[in-house]
Structure formats: C-alpha cells, structure tokens
Amino acid sequence: MSSVSATVIAPSFEGDFSPGEAFSLEAGGVLPSPTLHYAIYGRPNAAADNVIFVAHALSGSARVADWWPRLFSQEGLLDTDHNCVIGINLVGSCYGSTGPASIDPASINPASINPGTGDPYGPQFPLVSIRDNVRLQVRLLEELNIHRLKLVIGASIGGMQAIEWAIQFPQRVERVVSIGAAPLQAMGLGLNHLQRQMIQLDPAWKGGRYLPGQPPRQGLALARALAVCTYKSAELFEHRFARKPDRGGEDPWASFHEQGQGLSGPRFDIAGYLDYQGERFVERFDANAYLAITRMMDTFDPARGYASAEAAFRRIEAEVMLVGISSDWLFPAAQIAEMAASMLQAGVRCDHRELISSHGHDAFLAEPDELARLIRPFCLQ
Amino acid sequence: MSSVSATVIAPSFEGDFSPGEAFSLEAGGVLPSPTLHYAIYGRPNAAADNVIFVAHALSGSARVADWWPRLFSQEGLLDTDHNCVIGINLVGSCYGSTGPASIDPASINPASINPGTGDPYGPQFPLVSIRDNVRLQVRLLEELNIHRLKLVIGASIGGMQAIEWAIQFPQRVERVVSIGAAPLQAMGLGLNHLQRQMIQLDPAWKGGRYLPGQPPRQGLALARALAVCTYKSAELFEHRFARKPDRGGEDPWASFHEQGQGLSGPRFDIAGYLDYQGERFVERFDANAYLAITRMMDTFDPARGYASAEAAFRRIEAEVMLVGISSDWLFPAAQIAEMAASMLQAGVRCDHRELISSHGHDAFLAEPDELARLIRPFCLQ
Numbered sequence: 071m072s073s074v075s076a077t078v079i080a081p082s083f084e085g086d087f088s089p090g091e092a093f094s095l096e097a098g099g100v101l102p103s104p105t106l107h108y109a110i111y112g113r114p115n116a117a118a119d120n121v122i123f124v125a126h127a128l129s130g131s132a133r134v135a136d137w138w139p140r141l142f143s144q145e146g147l148l149d150t151d152h153n154c155v156i157g158i159n160l161v162g163s164c165y166g167s168t169g170p171a172s173i174d175p176a177s178i179n180p181a182s183i184n185p186g187t188g189d190p191y192g193p194q195f196p197l198v199s200i201r202d203n204v205r206l207q208v209r210l211l212e213e214l215n216i217h218r219l220k221l222v223i224g225a226s227i228g229g230m231q232a233i234e235w236a237i238q239f240p241q242r243v244e245r246v247v248s249i250g251a252a253p254l255q256a257m258g259l260g261l262n263h264l265q266r267q268m269i270q271l272d273p274a275w276k277g278g279r280y281l282p283g284q285p286p287r288q289g290l291a292l293a294r295a296l297a298v299c300t301y302k303s304a305e306l307f308e309h310r311f312a313r314k315p316d317r318g319g320e321d322p323w324a325s326f327h328e329q330g331q332g333l334s335g336p337r338f339d340i341a342g343y344l345d346y347q348g349e350r351f352v353e354r355f356d357a358n359a360y361l362a363i364t365r366m367m368d369t370f371d372p373a374r375g376y377a378s379a380e381a382a383f384r385r386i387e388a389e390v391m392l393v394g395i396s397s398d399w400l401f402p403a404a405q406i407a408e409m410a411a412s413m414l415q416a417g418v419r420c421d422h423r424e425l426i427s428s429h430g431h432d433a434f435l436a437e438p439d440e441l442a443r444l445i446r447p448f449c450l451q
Numbered sequence: 452m453s454s455v456s457a458t459v460i461a462p463s464f465e466g467d468f469s470p471g472e473a474f475s476l477e478a479g480g481v482l483p484s485p486t487l488h489y490a491i492y493g494r495p496n497a498a499a500d501n502v503i504f505v506a507h508a509l510s511g512s513a514r515v516a517d518w519w520p521r522l523f524s525q526e527g528l529l530d531t532d533h534n535c536v537i538g539i540n541l542v543g544s545c546y547g548s549t550g551p552a553s554i555d556p557a558s559i560n561p562a563s564i565n566p567g568t569g570d571p572y573g574p575q576f577p578l579v580s581i582r583d584n585v586r587l588q589v590r591l592l593e594e595l596n597i598h599r600l601k602l603v604i605g606a607s608i609g610g611m612q613a614i615e616w617a618i619q620f621p622q623r624v625e626r627v628v629s630i631g632a633a634p635l636q637a638m639g640l641g642l643n644h645l646q647r648q649m650i651q652l653d654p655a656w657k658g659g660r661y662l663p664g665q666p667p668r669q670g671l672a673l674a675r676a677l678a679v680c681t682y683k684s685a686e687l688f689e690h691r692f693a694r695k696p697d698r699g700g701e702d703p704w705a706s707f708h709e710q711g712q713g714l715s716g717p718r719f720d721i722a723g724y725l726d727y728q729g730e731r732f733v734e735r736f737d738a739n740a741y742l743a744i745t746r747m748m749d750t751f752d753p754a755r756g757y758a759s760a761e762a763a764f765r766r767i768e769a770e771v772m773l774v775g776i777s778s779d780w781l782f783p784a785a786q787i788a789e790m791a792a793s794m795l796q797a798g799v800r801c802d803h804r805e806l807i808s809s810h811g812h813d814a815f816l817a818e819p820d821e822l823a824r825l826i827r828p829f830c831l832q
Contacts, residue, residue, distance in 0.1 A: 097704045097705070098704075098705075197704065197705070253694060254694070255685065255688070255689050255693070255694070256685070256688035256689045256691070256692040256693055256694070256719075256720075256721040257680065257685035257688045257689070257721075259692075259694065259719045259721050259722065260676075260680055260688065260692075260719075260721040260722060260724075260725050261677075261680060263718065263719070263721070263722035263725065264673060264676055264677055264680070264725065267669075267673055267676075268649060268652070268673065271649070271652055271653060271669050271670060271673060272652060273654050288648075288652050289652060292645060292648055292649065292652060295641075295645055295648075296642075296645055296677070299638065299641055299642060299645070304636065304637070304638035304780065304783070307636070307637035307638045307641065308636050308637050308638070310637070311637040311640075311641075312636070312637055313634060313635070313636070313637070313640065313752065322749065322750060323478045323479075323578065323750060324478070324479075324578070337644065338637075338640045338641075338644070338749065339637075340637040340638075340640050340641040340644070341640065341641060341644035343641075344641050344644065344645065345644075368703065368719065369703060369704060371694065399685065402685070
C-alpha cells in the first residue's frame with residue numbers, strides 16, 4: 071500500500087452534451103433529445119492524444135475519481151499530470167444523463183396550462199444498448215475535438231463499453247482494457263431477471279410510475295442485495311461472515327415473532343450485511359434506471375449483427391487487454407479467457423490476465439492496487 | 452437407463468401420529484399437539500429390522516415414491532420386496548404434518564360462538580429445528596414398534612436429518628446416507644434470507660395472515676425461482692439455455708412497453724424457465740411453510756450444544772456415507788469432504804463419495820441412477 075491522501079479528486083470540468091437531434095436506438099426506439107453528462111479530470115494536451123475514457127459500471131457515474139480514486143494516484147494509469155481522464159454517465163442511468171427519470175418529451179403537452187412540464191419516461195423508457203451509448207460517447211468526444219482515445223478502460227458494464235469501442239470505432243482507440251466483462255451467461259441473465267422482478271413486486275413501484283420520494287425502496291434494496299451476492303464470492307462471504315449471528319445482537323435461533331420481525335426472523339450476520347447494502351443503495355439509485363441498465367447489460371453481445379464474435383473482433387485495431395477475475399461467478403474467468411483466445415484467433419493483439427482475488431466480480435473496486443499492478447505495463451507501453 | 456414402468460408406487464399405509472402431549476422445541480417454543488404425517492411402503496418383517504427411513508428435502512413429502520421413484524426400482528435400495536420404507540413429513544411443512552397453516556390451538560376460544568374453530572399459526576409458528584423433527588420421528592417409530600432403523604437416507608434437508616439421527620440416536624440407526632447436506636455457509640444463508648424477504652415483500656403475504664386461496668403467489672414464485680438457481684449449476688443453465696430468447700417467442704431486444712410487460716421486458720429463455728418453475732411451485736407449496744423450513748435449514752448445525760462438530764460426531768455409532776455433488780454450490784462438495792474428514796477424525800466409520808454431475812444440488816433428484824450406483828454397495832453391505 072502506498073501512502074495516498076484521502077482527498078477527493080474533483081473534476082476540472084463537468085458538463086452536459088446533447089447531439090441536438092433525435093437519436094435512433096439499436097433496439098428500434100428513439101430518444102428525441104438525449105443528454106450525456108460528463109466529467110473531465112486534467113486537460114487534453116495540444117495534440118489531444120492524452121485522453122483516457124473510463125467507462126463506468128452499473129451504478130457508477132461520470133465522476134470516475136469518486137468510485138475509482140486509487141487509479142488516479144497510480145502513475146501510468148489515471149494520473150492527470152500526464153493524462154486527461156473523461157467519464158461519461160450512461161444513458162439509462164440516474165447521474166445526469168438521460169434516463170427513465172428524465173422528462174419524456176412526448177409527454178409534454180404544449181396546450182396544457184403548464185406547457186413546460188411533462189412526465190418522466192418511467193416504464194416508457196426505451197431499451198438503450200451498450201452500442202447506443204458508445205455511439206453517443208463518440209458524438210460527445212467529437213464535440214470536444216477528441217478524435218482518438220489513448221485508452222478506453224472499464225470493468226463490468228464499463229468493460230462492455232470498452233469492447234464495443236474497439237469493435238465499432240477501430241480508428242478511434244489505441245488501447246482497450248476490459249475487466250470482468252463478457253456477454254452474460256444464462257445464470258447471470260436469470261439472476262438479473264429475478265432482480266427486476268423484485269423491484270416490480272414492490273407495490274410502491276406502481277408499474278414504473280412511482281413518484282419522486284416514493285420509490286420502491288424494498289424491492290430495489292432486495293434486488294441490490296441479490297446483486298451483491300453475484301458481485302462477491304462464496305469464499306469471501308464465508309471468510310467474513312461464516313455462520314455468525316447478526317452483529318447487531320439478533321439471535322438466529324429466536325422464534326420469528328419474538329423480535330417482531332415477521333417470519334423472516336432474526337438474522338445471521340450475512341443477512342444483516344445484505345440488508346444494509348440494499349438500504350444504502352436505495353439512497354443513491356433510481357429503480358427504473360436499475361431496470362434499464364440491467365437490461366442494457368443483458369443485451370450486450372459483441373457478435374450481434376456479425377457472423378460470429380470472431381467476425382466482430384476482426385474489426386479491432388486497438389491493442390486489447392482482457393482481465394478476468396478468478397472468483398467472479400457473474401463473468402467467469404474461464405469465459406474471459408475464451409474471449410481472449412477468440413480475439414487472438416481473429417488477429418487482435420490481445421493480452422490476457424487474471425486477477426487472483428477472493429472478492430468476486432467486485433475485485434475491480436475492492437483490489438485497485440492489485441488491478442493497477444496487473445494493467446500498468448500494458449497501459450504504459 | 453434400465454426399463455422401468457412409470458406406474459405410481461402407492462404407500463401400503465398412510466397415517467398421522469401425535470405424541471398426545473405438548474412438545475418442547477429446541478429453540479424454546481412449544482407445540483401443544485404436533486402431528487406427524489407418515490407413509491409406509493412394504494411392511495416391517497417380524498424382527499422389524501428391515502426398516503428404512505427416507506427423510507425428505509425442503510419441498511418433499513412423506514410419499515417418498517412420489518419424488519424418488521427410481522430408488523424404489525433399484526434392488527438393494529428401496530425395493531419393498533425386502534425393505535419397509537417409511538417417509539415422514541417435516542413439522543413446519545404443508546403435506547400433512549403440523550405447520551404454519553395448521554390451526555394454532557392458542558387461537559381457539561372455547562367461549563366463542565364457534566368453539567371448535569381457530570386461526571392458523573401463520574407468523575406465530577415457532578422455530579422448529581432438524582433435531583426437533585428427528586426427536587418426533589423417533590417417537591412415531593416407537594409407536595410403530597420400530598426401535599432401530601436399518602438405514603436413514605436423505606438429501607439436502609433430508610441429509611441433515613440423517614446426520615442428526617446418527618448423532619442424537621446412535622443406538623437407533625445402523626447405517627446413514629447423507630447427500631448434499633452440511634451446515635449452510637454464508638452465501639447459502641444470505642440467499643435463503645433474500646428468498647424469505649421476497650415472500651414478505653408481496654403485499655398478499657399480509658404479515659403472514661393471508662387467507663387460503665389468496666397466498667403471496669408472486670413472492671413465493673420469485674423465492675422459488677431464486678432457489679432453483681441455487682439448486683442447479685451455471686454449467687447446466689448455460690448448456691440448456693445459454694443466451695437463447697424465450698421459447699414462447701419473446702424478443703429480449705424488444706423495448707419494455709412493446710410487449711406490455713413493464714420494464715422487466717421480454718425474456719431470455721432462462722428467465723421464462725425460472726418464472727415457470729416459480730409458478731408451478733406456488734400450486735403445491737405454502738408460503739409460510741417455506742419460511743419455516745428455510746429457517747430450519749439455516750439453523751442446522753450438528754455442533755450446536757457440543758464443544759465442536761467433531762465432539763458431536765464422536766457420538767455416532769452408525770456407518771455413515773456422505774455424498775457431495777461436484778457442481779453443488781449451495782452445499783459445496785469440498786465442504787462435504789471436510790465433514791467426512793472430520794467424522795473420520797472422530798472415529799466414525801465414514802465413507803465419502805462424490806457424485807459427478809452438472810445438475811448442481813438437484814442432482815439427487817435429477818440423476819437417481821448415478822446416485823443409486825454410488826450408494827448401493829454401501830447400502831447392501
């Protein structure tokens with residue numbers, strides 16, 4: 071561990087971008103006027119060849135330094151003395167870019183007594199894909215006069231964006247690092263589906279038309295708690311919690327009604343932890359955005375529209391590094407290794423590494439120093 | 452595959468037993484008058500030394516041949532030409548034994564205008580443990596003049612009962628086979644907790660006071676769907692479903708509202724499968740019983756009340772076979788192997804086998820022939 075101060079790193083600029091015209095989506099819908107919220111750390115140099123795009127994961131934001139601070143303190147990674155780092159909030163999210171909580175322009179009735187107002191998209195928000203986001207990200211960077219990226223890096227949904235950048239815009243990116251990302255397999259698709267149903271089961275969801283301040287808290291918390299199980303590993307949970315009773319003093323052997331908790335009963339420590347993770351998440355995330363982004367995650371498939379994944383990979387000109395995480399059961403390391411083999415087969419200059427960690431999928435957040443050690447040589451080439 | 456007719460094997464007798472007095476529970480509650488529903492296949496011989504108790508898993512019943520039919524067609528296992536097979540429904544379940552849907556004697560008011568009626572236990576049903584069930588099972592067998600069992604066999608919660616039989620009543624059992632059973636680890640405890648919360652999130656649960664015919668269908672279906680994920684393996688799901696769209700013709704790429712399904716959206720095939728498994732389960736299981744039995748499963752811990760698991764195992768006189776399932780992630784094979792090592796250390800004549808299967812925890816139901824092949828030599832000794 072190097073000694074790094076815990077000072078929050080602030081962006082040098084935060085802004086919003088809109089292409090100023092309707093945007094047609096891969097799945098068939100249209101966003102009449104999408105907005106991208108972005109954050110910039112450091113500055114582009116004169117040649118604008120020092121720009122790194124960091125693509126965020128499901129619940130992240132454009133403010134990269136808020137969720138990946140230690141990569142900023144690593145020379146040769148996101149150090150802003152040498153690099154300009156840009157983060158862009160996903161369309162479909164709830165941190166500044168257009169999402170289900172944004173006003174649906176179609177709902178604005180100019181003849182109404184409040185002609186300027188309208189309703190949020192809510193359940194009418196269309197399916198937005200990873201590729202849609204990448205295409206919009208390119209438009210934003212064009213606007214900023216950034217025509218080529220030194221590096222696109224991301225993990226999970228961020229890694230999906232990185233891969234689509236390499237495939238869809240081969241001329242525009244020099245180097246790509248994708249961590250713990252691949253098309254979801256059946257188990258992951260199933261668990262995402264169940265998470266969406268938990269939100270919808272909450273009567274407060276109201277078919278997606280809940281009011282601000284009255285979100286489906288319990289459903290979203292429960293979905294997050296299940297997601298946390300998929301982001302961590304059984305090994306880590308066993309090490310941390312094993313069969314300990316809840317640290318708040320509950321006795322798992324008490325009869326249900328004795329502690330007034332209904333039949334769910336007094337908890338083991340792991341249950342208290344999952345509940346806490348769920349409750350915290352509700353304070354910072356929107357339920358409909360969660361539905362939208364998990365579907366974005368589900369539909370990621372680089373082969374879509376090509377004869378095969380390999381055919382898609384043949385388009386890649388960037389140097390690619392794929393990182394699997396040894397204990398990741400949402401995106402198994404073996405699947406990442408297969409994708410790397412397929413890229414090599416397709417002629418991609420693809421480097422493959424495995425992050426050995428018990429932290430599961432979340433290792434990209436939980437083990438930033440180990441991750442940095444693994445990817446630095448590639449990023450510094 | 453041998454050729455076996457699909458004829459349903461009927462019990463030679465089904466009945467109910469009550470000890471006729473209040474029963475004090477391990478966790479501290481009392482059941483004033485518990486009933487055990489049981490089924491017998493074949494007949495005890497004159498010495499009553501041919502009796503096999505088959506302990507059922509979470510959603511099973513006393514009617515063993517309904518859920519484990521192929522073990523009845525295997526000579527040397529449950530063939531009723533030579534053996535008398537008995538199944539006993541768990542207290543806490545909903546197939547005839549006392550459970551949350553039974554009338555709570557405390558709710559019967561003799562002064563009411565309907566003196567004979569009362570309310571179901573519902574959320575007042577006390578915590579009943581594996582050991583409580585085993586103690587009651589011994590009482591029932593005493594009543595039937597069966598003082599010693601040739602074999603206790605079970606998988607999952609059934610395997611937990613088998614282990615407690617060996618520890619608590621060492622004189623009463625000759626041989627024990629426990630399949631895919633061990634104290635739940637943190638991941639399993641967490642996922643059971645989330646399943647209970649799904650049921651409770653359903654407004655139809657009504658604090659456990661739902662009316663017959665108006666159960667929390669969606670919550671219970673969702674809990675079962677998650678349980679199915681824990682009972683199967685990622686490998687099996689990937690082989691069967693991969694990223695295929697729902698076989699009913701839904702397009703995972705359709706926008707949510709296009710098919711009128713809310714934001715959860717059109718499904719992948721795995722999602723359709725999980726939904727179907729959930730819906731089927733609701734037709735045959737009670738939500739409060741699900742809460743009660745998952746807590747019974749959570750609290751299983753052979754070491755409880757002893758200095759260690761090994762100290763508990765030292766009581767065992769039976770020959771034991773522990774079977775792990777290679778792809779089981781609810782009760783990992785490595786954990787079963789450790790328990791076997793601990794039994795050996797404690798001086799138990801313990802045999803350990805691993806069922807190699809991609810079917811996950813469910814392999815004990817999905818691969819009966821393979822299982823039979825593995826355990827027959829031990830059972831025939």
